Amino acid sequence: MPDKPRGDDRMKFSDTKERHHMANNMDLSHDLAKFASNTRFEDLPPQAVDAAKKSLLDTIGVMLGASGMEPATKPLIELVSEAGGKEEASILGFGGRVPAGAAAFANGTLAHGLDYDSQTPWGAHPDSSLVPALLALAERKGGVTGQELVTAVAVGQELFIRLRCNVGWHMDWNLSGAVGVYSGVAACGALLGLSSTQIAHAMGIVSLTAGGTMEQIFGIGSNLRGLYAGFIAQSCVNAVLLAQKGMLGMENLFEGEAGIFKVYFNGEYNREKMLENLGSEYLCAGMTYKYWPAVGNAHTYIHAAIELARENPIVIEDIQTVRVYVGDFAQRMTAPLDERKKPKTMMDAKFSLPFTVALALVKGKMSIWDFSTDALEDVQVLALANKVEPVFDESFNWNLKLPDGKVELVMHDGRRIERLGSEVPGTPERPMTWEELRQKFSECAEASIHPVPFENVKRVQDLIQDIETCDDVIEVLALVR
Structure with a gap:
């Protein structure tokens, strides 16, 4: 590299x-x-x-x-x-x-x-x-x-x-x-x-x-x-x-x-x-392919939050504070903090660490369906986003390779639970497989303003996976346009 x-x-x-x-x-x-x-x-x-x-x-x-x-x-x-x-x-x-x-x-x-x-x-x-x-x-x-x-x-x-x-x-x-x-x-x-x-x-x-x-x-x-x-x-x-x-x-x-x-x-x-x-x-x-529809620098934090929720029996209301440890680039995803906690547009939401981490913790996952305009008004997500506090740590600076992120939960009973967002799905450490990519494509095709018929979805997937044998790539586009 x-x-x-x-x-x-x-x-x-x-x-x-x-x-x-x-x-x-x-x-x-x-x-x-x-x-x-x-x-x-x-x-x-x-x-x-x-x-x-x-x-x-x-x-x-x-x-x-x-x-x-x-x-x-x-x-x-x-x-x-x-x-x-x-x-x-x-x-x-x-x-x-x-x-x-x-x-x-x-x-x-x-x-x-x-x-x-x-x-x-x-x-x-x-x-x-x-x-x-x-x-x-x-x-x-x-x-x-x-x-x-x-x-x-x-x-x-x-x-x-x-x-x-x-x-x-x-x-x-x-x-x-x-x-x-x-x-x-x-x-x-x-x-x-x-x-x-x-x-x-x-x-x-x-x-x-x-x-x-x-x-x-x-x-x-x-x-x-x-x-x-x-x-x-x-x-x-x-x-x-x-x-x-x-x-x-x-x-x-x-x-x-x-x-x-x-x-x-x-x-x-x-x-x-x-x-x-x-x-x-x-x-x-x-090349890497995203599991979640948000800025790539947020993915280590999204992964950490999802894994925290999966590995621990967390009740969202029991969380007192969510700390996100940020370097030079990620710090910008928390400032100005009040606006980042309640983003007004979908694009701002995707660049907001408070919002993306809260959404991941509440949902325990994140798909194209979870990240919708309705989520901008989700009361539980916004309440948890309001509890997010950034902690600057230069060890999380972006020096070419995207850094791991860390999320720490401080519970009302005094417990502290933390997780490093390492080996993130969709990175060279855990590359997306063809099966996972086909599933992502299926969800996106279903979310289209004019959903693509199931038989066309599978045909496109098969054609592209074997596209070196295709005589005219217009054949692929004809199935989705």
């Missing part, structure tokens, strides 16, 4: 960049573009193929679930549907066909709408923008095989991880948006069979849309969170189509005088680690 550069390593970033430019004027974008254009299905190890197929099933599932469970996605769906246009690609769940860029915009927003989408073991979300963009282009182009789609997914995931893990991130930019546009557009270019030169140009084009800060996640009161994945997906589709038509990008996108690494990441990046064993080692084989 790549190491997060920090401390003395950040000095090495600048040295790395300067040595590279003295020896070779070729920007990193050209290396990444060559990988994207040259990679073939037969180059992928079985684990990377399996991860790409799981990501396809998972992402299509959470898009369907969001169509029925997240009201915040509806304004965007209405806007895209009203605008109409050439019928190139499908809006999942809601139905209808619109231009490919618009479909990617709608489906990307759905994919991250529940915060139920996959993530890397180091956090951040490639698939919620990557998969909608690729599916929209596959429909637009037609005749895209399962092997071609799987290869493109793997390319996008691999480049996302290598960029995400080897830049100096200070919890400022939204990493999924700041690096996801480049990995996403590279994957889209691979799907369309563009040359490495065209893909490099597409990266330059899409750079004009990169951005978004962590305030959209740290702040409260908005419902913008799912929207960023839609914007990324739309930008990737538009950029790659422009490059295909001859639009030119820029030669020194990443490492130029005002390149991405200097402007976005203070010149802190590790070029060698980004390219180390690229094409022979696939870090994307470790």
Whole structure:
């Protein structure tokens, strides 16, 4: 696994960049573009193929679930549907066909709408923008095989991880948006069979849309969170189509005088680690899939709470205080504390430690059905959330790997019960199996605004699990649109 550069390593970033430019004027974008254009299905190890197929099933599932469970996605769906246009690609769940860029915009927003989408073991979300963009282009182009789609997914995931893990991130930019546009557009270019030169140009084009800060996640009161994945997906589709038509990008996108690494990441990046064993080692084989529809950093606390309730005969009313031990990132999920204890929107609820921990303790579980708008008014959940107290502990800081969380219950009779949220389901320590992923997909498909018929659900599951034999991936989408 790549190491997060920090401390003395950040000095090495600048040295790395300067040595590279003295020896070779070729920007990193050209290396990444060559990988994207040259990679073939037969180059992928079985684990990377399996991860790409799981990501396809998972992402299509959470898009369907969001169509029925997240009201915040509806304004965007209405806007895209009203605008109409050439019928190139499908809006999942809601139905209808619109231009490919618009479909990617709608489906990307759905994919991250529940915060139920996959993530890397180091956090951040490639698939919620990557998969909608690729599916929209596959429909637009037609005749895209399962092997071609799987290869493109793997390319996008691999480049996302290598960029995400080897830049100096200070919890400022939204990493999924700041690096996801480049990995996403590279994957889209691979799907369309563009040359490495065209893909490099597409990266330059899409750079004009990169951005978004962590305030959209740290702040409260908005419902913008799912929207960023839609914007990324739309930008990737538009950029790659422009490059295909001859639009030119820029030669020194990443490492130029005002390149991405200097402007976005203070010149802190590790070029060698980004390219180390690229094409022979696939870090994307470790992609993870969520058990619960909430921000990934909350999952260690959700797991700890569920296990506390399972392992101990707890009466909720007997709890005096719930302590959550938090580091730098998780602390933001408890502040401002009063607002976090009573979130006003579903997206705020999913980023609230008091609310998610209380919900897990009260329900003893958490499914797509438990995390609904009705839960925002659940008297027992809100009463327990009001008893949550954060305790800062820097040992729970997020230093690349998502940290374990700890939950401690202080009972009215003086007892104290604590649990560390280690070996969380859906992490590399306890990866989600195909059987569990199929169950998650079934629940999401049932939660869709137009529930998918049972026979179609099983057919989609079977098709995706064996998608490398599929001659046209439109066959899959025809069952769920």
